[in-house]
Amino acid sequence: MKISYNWLKKYISIDMDIKKISNILTDIGLPIKSIKKITDIKDYILDIEITPNRTDAMSHYGIARDLYTVLKFRGYKVHLSKPIIDNEIYFHNNKYIQIFLEENKKCIRYSVILLFKIKIDTSPNWLISSLESIGIKSINNIMDIIHYVMYELGIPIHVFDLDKIIGNKIFIKNAQSSMHLQSIDNKEIIVNKKDLIISDSDQPLSIAGIINNINYNIHIKTKNIFLGIACFDPIIIRIFGKKHLIKTDVQYLLEKGIDPNLTIYALRRASFLIKEITNTKKNISNIIDVYPHPITFKKIKLRYKKIINTIGVKISKKKIKNILSLLEINIHSENDNYLLVIIPTYRIDVKREIDLIEEILRIYGINKIKISNQIKVSPIPIFFYRKENEIRRCLSQQLVCYGFQEIISNTIIKNDQYSSLLNSFFKREEIKIINPLTKNYNSMRSSLLFGMIDCIKYNYNRIFNKNFKFFEIGKIYYRNNNKFLEKTYLSISIFQIIQISENNFKINNYPFFYLKGIIEQIFQKSGIFDYTQICSKHPLLEESISILLNNKKLAELGIVKNNFFKKKNIFYAEIDWEYLVSIIQDKKIIYIPFSKYPTSKRDLSLLVEKNVSFEEINQLIKNKENHIIKKIQYDLYEGINIPKSKKSYTISFFFESQEKTLTDNIINDSMKKIEYLLKNKLKAEIRNK
Known part of the structure; x- marks a missing residue:
């Protein structure tokens, strides 16, 4: 949204460096994207990014009001001036024209003012320059005032030629039949049944206050003018805008929701400016207002x-x-x-x-909120989480503590060769959207991977730190046997730029094992231990492995293929969230006390064929010697001094007993059995002998 600095100063007494103003606005939650200096009129234009829920700040006065609040609180001597309005007392008068609100649930309020014997002419220089500073071209004095009030107060006003309105009656209703309507930009809009329209006794004047019928527009010969403000249900406006692919400032303001209690003020503001510019003091009617169910504070x-x-x-x-x-x-x-407080309706x-x-x-x-030097740790809960929202909060906090950031990606994606490849591999049918937002984004996602890649690309192009750690808990959508299905997954990703050592070894293969360790930590917190790992095939992942529990896939991880992000590494994992939650909910709480006897460690280095995975080694050892082995850790090396057909594992064994101190003889005997198994079953070559 573009804001003129000179225009802003009409409402707030401010004499501050433009950079300081931009910093203050950024502090209070209205980030400044750019500042442009216009030397011809000695003005600055601030390009402000406003969050969609802050409709009260989508205008010059709204920005001034927010700026005044923070400056006044910080001790600056500032004054806020409201836009001047026509202070004459208006009364309801429906003698000349009548308003019939047939859809009072869809139209909250409708306010009208009539102008008689108005001369349409060029606008004064101050009005033209104010509009041109924010990129709005001057049309005529009436239309310029309407645009000025909209960008000043954030309230759109629609304008019709009063003499062309048939029957002196205005109806806000649903269209009874399909019809065609020509807009000002010569586009033909199809009005469907049940579309909300503003109509006279014969035909529609406007569709939902967004698209006006060109036949009712004012022109140089127009004498009598109809000004109206409609407060429609924002959902109706949004549906209509999406259906007809309309994106205008009027549509944007109406779909976010304007304050119905500001319509009279906006009309009075418009009437004041019209009186001042056209010098017509007595040719403006009383305000006609239909407000069946007033919005309360x-x-x-x-x-x-x-x-x-x-x-x-x-x-x-x-x-x-x-x-x-x-x-x-x-x-x-x-x-x-x-305190019991009353919230203004514009908020x-x-x-x-x-x-x-x-x-x-x-x-x-x-x-001003200082970070405490003390670290406070919550006590360990004595219960196990059972509800899904509790499990979600607990595991999300765990990932955040590991330095991951949660994202929420779009459920609508592009239907490209990669999504088709994924659906074909998993034998899923994609779900296409009948009425998509754009031609490209027309399918529901069948994997969280696509949103994760888009998020990484977006941040990569905008943030100096190029290493990211993201996670998302979301649904995927697909069709199987003509049934629409949805399934929840937890996706985790680590992004790092590829580095290659002199011997062509990928230095950053470490994140793969780090990511695998994160997943194992999640499983450990969830009470899951007896899982197995196998090498797997995935159409979009390289070096992928699947983690199984009870012969059912619980998780899959790998390196995203470079087709998505050339010469960059994305390490990605996906956990079946619903399966994970069901396991946690069914898990019985078992308390195992810490052993009072010491732990002993032994290391073993060995050479194996490249096709031998650590999981094979792990499962072989667990099945034979698991009774005194508490934990197994390993390190992998491939490169110099290692044959190309082999790889080297260094395995650390941690021995512990709940019953007694393990002697060297017991541990050494167990190590001999492990070596024997590895030599005979996997043809391993022991290196540290």
């Missing part, structure tokens, strides 16, 4: 203790009240423990107590 209970527990520091009650006052949030009642993003706490922290300044 929300009341939220805000507890002081909850604020402290959430933020981590104590903010004085005086500062909390000051922040709420600056945010135009009124206190309805209070006591020593909590549609503030719905819960936690939203209020977030607003307090945003204005107070998250940079």
Whole structure:
């Protein structure tokens, strides 16, 4: 969204360096993407990225209001001026035109003002330059005022030629039959049955307030003008915009939801500007307003203790009240423990107590919250998690502690050769979307891998640190035997740039084993130990292995093929989440006390053929000597001084007993049995003899 610095200063008394302004806006949650200087009119244009839930900040006055709040709280001498409006008292008057709201659930409020004997002319220079500074071309004085009010207050106003409205009646209703409508850019829009329209007694004037009928547009000979503001259900606008692939500023504001309690103010603002510019003082009607079910102010209970527990520091009650006052949030009642506050209707993003706490922290300044020097560790729970949401929270926290970041990727993907290859390999039928957002993104994902790769590519091109660790818990979608199925997976990935040593050995093969270790840590926390590993085939992964439990695949990991990201390594793992959760829920809690006897370690180095996996070695040893072996660790080496057809394992054995101290004779005897098994079963060559 583009914001003019000169325009911003009309509402807030501010004389600050533009970079400082951009830093303050970024601090309060409105990141500045770029700043452009316009030398002709001595102005700066700020390109601001606003989160979709902050509709109150999608205008010049909305930005000024937020900026004023944080500057005033920080002690700056600033003043906020509201846009001047027409202060005449208006009364409902439906003698000249009548409004019929047939769809009052889809249309929350409809407000109208009529202009008579208006001369349509060019706009004054200040209005033209204000609009041109944000990339809007001047049309005429009336349309320019309408655009000005929209970018000033964030309220779209639609305009019709009043003399062309048949029957002096306006209906907000569903279309009764299909019809064609020509828009201002000469596009033909098909109006379907049950599309929400604004209509006169004969034909539609507008579809959902987004696309206007070109036949009703004002022109140089227009004398009488109809101005209307419609507050529609945002879901209706979003569905219509997606169906007809419409992306305009009007559609964007309406689909996010405008404040129905600001319609009268916006019309009064428009009428004031029209009076000033056209010099017509008595040719404006009273406001006609239809508001069957007024939106009431929300009341939220805000507890002081909850604020402290959430933020981590104590903010004085005086500062909390000051922040709420600056945010135009009124206190309805209070006591020593909590406040009952009234939320203004333009703050549609503030719905819960936690939203209020977030607003307090945003204005107070998250940079003021100091990190404690003490490390506090929660006590180990004496119970085992059973509910899926508890398991999810527990394992997500574990991955975050390992340095992973959680992502949420799009469930809609491109239907390309890789997704087709994956579906063919796993014998799945893809699910195509009948009405896709774009032509390319037209299928539901059949693997979390595609979203993970897109996320890595996006961050790789924008972040200096090129090493990423991500995870996601999400669903995949596919069809089998004409049944639509969905399945949940936990995907984990590590990204590192490939490094090759002098002997052509991949130095960063380490992340593969690190990723495997992460999975084993998840299994250990989940109480899963008796799993097996086998080499597997995967259409999109190299060097992949599958982890099985009870002969059913629980996880798969490998290196993503370079077709996706050339000369880069993505180490990827996918865990069957539903299977994992079922195992955890069925697991019985078994307490095994720590042994009071010491642990002994022995190392063994051996050469084996390249086709021998560590899992074969591991399973062979476990089946024969598992009673006193507590843990097995291994290291792999291939390269200099090792024959090309072989590889070297260094295996560490940890011996421990719950009953007695293990003597050297017992341990050495066990090691001899292990060596014998390895030599005879796997034809291994023992190296450290």
